[in-house]
Amino acid sequence: MNKKPKILTVNKGPLVIQDLESIHADTGREVSIDTPVALCRCGGSENSPFCDGNHAKINFNDEKAPNRIERKKSSYIGHGITIHDDRGICSHAGFCTDELPKVFRMHEEPWIDPDAECVEKIIETIRKCPSGALSYSIDGTLFDEYSEQPSIKTVARGPYYVSGSVEFDHEDELASKEHYAVCRCGSSKNKPFCSGEHWYIGYDDTGLIRTPANRMHKKPMLLEANEIVHNMVQQGVSENTAMSTLQPYDGLDTVLFKAAQLNRMPLNEDVPVKLATVIGKNCRKPLRLSLPFYISHMSYGAISKEAKKALAVGSSIVDTAICSGEGGYLALERENAKHYIYELGTAEFSHDEKAIAKADAVEIKIGQGVKPGVGGHLPAEKVTEEIAKIRHLKPGQDSVSPGRFSGIDTIDDLIKVVNWIREINPDIPVGIKIATGQIEEDIRFALKAKPDFITIDCRGGATGSSPGFLKDNVGVPAIYAIPRAKSVMAKEGAEVSLVATGSFRTSADIAKGLALGADAIALATASLIGIGCIQARVCHTGKCPVGIATQDEKLRTLLKHEKSVNGLVNLYNTLAEELRVFCRVSGKRDIHKMGTEDLMSTSETIASAIGITS
Numbered sequence: 001m002n003k004k005p006k007i008l009t010v011n012k013g014p015l016v017i018q019d020l021e022s023i024h025a026d027t028g029r030e031v032s033i034d035t036p037v038a039l040c041r042c043g044g045s046e047n048s049p050f051c052d053g054n055h056a057k058i059n060f061n062d063e064k065a066p067n068r069i070e071r072k073k074s075s076y077i078g079h080g081i082t083i084h085d086d087r088g089i090c091s092h093a094g095f096c097t098d099e100l101p102k103v104f105r106m107h108e109e110p111w112i113d114p115d116a117e118c119v120e121k122i123i124e125t126i127r128k129c130p131s132g133a134l135s136y137s138i139d140g141t142l143f144d145e146y147s148e149q150p151s152i153k154t155v156a157r158g159p160y161y162v163s164g165s166v167e168f169d170h171e172d173e174l175a176s177k178e179h180y181a182v183c184r185c186g187s188s189k190n191k192p193f194c195s196g197e198h199w200y201i202g203y204d205d206t207g208l209i210r211t212p213a214n215r216m217h218k219k220p221m222l223l224e225a226n227e228i229v230h231n232m233v234q235q236g237v238s239e240n241t242a243m244s245t246l247q248p249y250d251g252l253d254t255v256l257f258k259a260a261q262l263n264r265m266p267l268n269e270d271v272p273v274k275l276a277t278v279i280g281k282n283c284r285k286p287l288r289l290s291l292p293f294y295i296s297h298m299s300y301g302a303i304s305k306e307a308k309k310a311l312a313v314g315s316s317i318v319d320t321a322i323c324s325g326e327g328g329y330l331a332l333e334r335e336n337a338k339h340y341i342y343e344l345g346t347a348e349f350s351h352d353e354k355a356i357a358k359a360d361a362v363e364i365k366i367g368q369g370v371k372p373g374v375g376g377h378l379p380a381e382k383v384t385e386e387i388a389k390i391r392h393l394k395p396g397q398d399s400v401s402p403g404r405f406s407g408i409d410t411i412d413d414l415i416k417v418v419n420w421i422r423e424i425n426p427d428i429p430v431g432i433k434i435a436t437g438q439i440e441e442d443i444r445f446a447l448k449a450k451p452d453f454i455t456i457d458c459r460g461g462a463t464g465s466s467p468g469f470l471k472d473n474v475g476v477p478a479i480y481a482i483p484r485a486k487s488v489m490a491k492e493g494a495e496v497s498l499v500a501t502g503s504f505r506t507s508a509d510i511a512k513g514l515a516l517g518a519d520a521i522a523l524a525t526a527s528l529i530g531i532g533c534i535q536a537r538v539c540h541t542g543k544c545p546v547g548i549a550t551q552d553e554k555l556r557t558l559l560k561h562e563k564s565v566n567g568l569v570n571l572y573n574t575l576a577e578e579l580r581v582f583c584r585v586s587g588k589r590d591i592h593k594m595g596t597e598d599l600m601s602t603s604e605t606i607a608s609a610i611g612i613t614s
Helices: 095-099 119-126 197-201 225-235 305-317 331-336 352-357 387-390 411-424 439-446 477-491 508-514 525-528 563-584 604-610
Strands: 005-008 013-020 022-024 030-032 037-038 075-077 082-086 135-140 140-141 151-154 160-162 167-169 179-182 255-257 278-281 287-289 293-295 321-323 338-346 363-364 430-433 453-457 497-501 520-523 597-602
Touching: 013 082, 075 363, 095 119, 119 135, 135 411, 255 508, 255 563, 278 497, 287 338, 293 305, 305 321, 305 331, 305 525, 305 563, 352 411, 363 411, 363 453, 411 430, 411 439, 430 439, 439 453, 439 477, 453 477, 477 497, 477 508, 477 604, 508 563, 508 597, 520 525, 525 563, 597 604
Parallel strands: 005 167, 022 151, 293 321, 293 520, 321 338, 338 363, 363 430, 430 453, 453 497, 497 520
Antiparallel strands: 005 013, 013 037, 022 030, 075 082, 082 135, 135 140, 151 160, 160 179, 255 597, 278 287
């Protein structure tokens, strides 16, 4: 049974379209859409009419203007027809004044003369009114619905024209439930409806429709230092931003593979390559994965439970792990995850014995690469009743985690925490996660607690929200961090798995990270892209336009479970196949046999620093 099309309005956000098969461009071109989908109403999307999250960057305000024309239904009674007018939502389409200027009289009062033209022509013109501002009655019977098919049209330099009784979920009453005009320029004085303001601001949009699938947000420009200072002068606070730093740094793209030819020959395509990975090999129940990469820590709260479920289901299909993040235990995630790594965050609410008992591995978070020494902050608007219960808060209360792990001040404290975890769940791997800073000293310290694995979070990693000035100026890139970490572990004789995260996106990144010495790679941003992230970089606002980094109930409907799971599975399977290719061209049958002998760099400085040829 087909559901009735519906439009949801998100507070200070987009329109969420549900159960509509297509929308129409101003040219009349019909474009199929996969609903639910978000349409822009701030006027700032670079992918118009689809939302790209820009509403959060420009602080879109959907309040009504104080100087608006108040909505009021006025009636003009004639001999054969009564014309009704709600001027507050007139979209200035101009059909009435252009076609019947004697009836609809600009700059005259009363502005409507219902007897200045024959009834038939008046009816014909009123039926063209797209906003529902005009309607009519004959002999006491109101006519404002014309039995059209459900439709949304993007008007060039104008609003959305909605017709065909598409349900509109908003507290304001529709003048006509059958047809109405919704603002998309962002400047209406009577939001969410169009008030014709696009005329006055010179809103310039073609009304054409781009391909919905091509929605990855363009990489934003890096703010100049003067712009950052200007923002501080204006606002008096440091700016929190989402995702990774945009500052340049030495990345893995400066490293290349040395293809095998004769001395060591490449392998044919039919030669199988092993990708199986073991973390914590000396444990009674080591983490055995089919892939050398898995889904990194992202908390429930920073991302929606719909996103968490899609990630968990996808990870199980490809037989790899998913991490909980520092937001505590989400039963839905554990139920759908084949391999589950639980994170003990810096906040005490995450020190949950029941969660530890249910985990396949546990990781102690000492620091995060993008904000070492700074705790997590989940804004009040993201703290729902369920999240509040997990975090021991009240709904709508800010969740602020300390910068340091509660209770760890000495090596003895760290040892006690590791032993406490092992008392609860003695068979599984226990790991320690650190940001890349004082790498050698920190790893030596961590090794004294005898962990089963160590995770290093490198420069270029992402987060939902962190101070921009900090993430731009901290962290050792993976290209340097992995060899340094591996070297100190070897010198200490530690049989401990090394996991690297932060800045890894492609199969080349993963293969290079493994060849430099990592045993596994944890992917966060790439995994989010797998389930539909378009890199809008508005995670910290809670206004994610694809339903991932939000707790808004309307926005969360935008995440399509099956499509997201399939996307992640496609991504991970493709990454895996490309890793096999890198192995074959290097003449290796096992991804974990890749080493620095397979790498070179075009930079003598980098080659010398990490011990490879140039």
